[in-house]
Amino acid sequence: MTRRSFFAAGTGLLAMAGAYAFGEEIAAMRTGTGAKTAILYGTRYGATRDTAGWIAEGIGEEVALLDVETMDPSKVAGAFDNFVVGSGIWIDGPHKGLLKLMEEQHDAISGKVIASFVVCGSTDRSEAGRKRIASYLQRLEAPLAEAPKLQKAFGGRMIIAKLTESDRKLLKNFYENIVKKPFVDWDRTEPVKAKNFGEAFRSAIAPLVERTT
Numbered sequence: 001m002t003r004r005s006f007f008a009a010g011t012g013l014l015a016m017a018g019a020y021a022f023g024e025e026i027a028a029m030r031t032g033t034g035a036k037t038a039i040l041y042g043t044r045y046g047a048t049r050d051t052a053g054w055i056a057e058g059i060g061e062e063v064a065l066l067d068v069e070t071m072d073p074s075k076v077a078g079a080f081d082n083f084v085v086g087s088g089i090w091i092d093g094p095h096k097g098l099l100k101l102m103e104e105q106h107d108a109i110s111g112k113v114i115a116s117f118v119v120c121g122s123t124d125r126s127e128a129g130r131k132r133i134a135s136y137l138q139r140l141e142a143p144l145a146e147a148p149k150l151q152k153a154f155g156g157r158m159i160i161a162k163l164t165e166s167d168r169k170l171l172k173n174f175y176e177n178i179v180k181k182p183f184v185d186w187d188r189t190e191p192v193k194a195k196n197f198g199e200a201f202r203s204a205i206a207p208l209v210e211r212t213t
């Protein structure tokens with residue numbers, strides 16, 4: 001490893017050390033409010049998918065759950081009245097494919113992203129954690145013309161047996177050598193909070209739907 005790449009790698013790990021407070025098909029489905037809603041998400045290990053599902057439960061009607069890695073991006077344009085976008089966070093930020101899709105579909109989704117969420121290890125229990133979460137949300141929202149009305153961070157999950165070899169090595173080093181904590185499984189997913197967020201989303205779109213019908 002060159003001196004330069006060593007420092008680059010070190011910076012990433014330090015950023016993670018700072019982050020320790022953490023321990024289809026497109027179907028244009030009509031909701032009872034008359035709006036077509038999609039939750040567009042990026043996940044690696046599934047906690048973001050689960051969180052999207054709980055948010056959909058909270059919305060309480062049929063919602064299209066679109067995994068950015070398996071959906072057909074060309075079908076997003078014009079297919080939905082409003083969106084929730086959500087991403088897991090992995091060292092260097094939100095899901096790159098999701099950010100790319102949001103950039104490419106900028107005109108189609110502009111003004112329609114009512115809510116955004118991140119799923120991460122950081123918590124809002126400290127000022128540093130709150131700052132990191134704000135920066136994750138900011139990075140997710142960067143491709144949008146305006147910040148969504150609703151934003152939230154949810155706890156994620158780390159199951160060692162499911163990690164890729166490179167993520168496992170990286171996190172093992174991070175836990176054992178950087179933050180000096182045991183490298184063990186954790187699950188801080190938040191079904192109730194996610195469902196409440198879905199309910200808040202439904203309340204937020206109701207007046208918008210009334211205005212357009």
Ligand SMILES: Cc1cc2nc3c(=O)[nH]c(=O)nc-3n(C[C@H](O)[C@H](O)[C@H](O)COP(=O)(O)O)c2cc1C
Pocket residue numbers: 015016019022042043044045046047048049087088089090091092119120121122155156157158163167170171
């Ligand atoms: C390789 C890796 C790096 C991570 N880096 C961060 C981080 O920098 N900040 C953070 O808050 N959480 C971090 N986490 C925790 C994840 O955000 C958490 O595991 C989340 O559940 C990931 O979403 P997913 O389960 O949908 O893939 C990291 C997790 C992994 C596996």
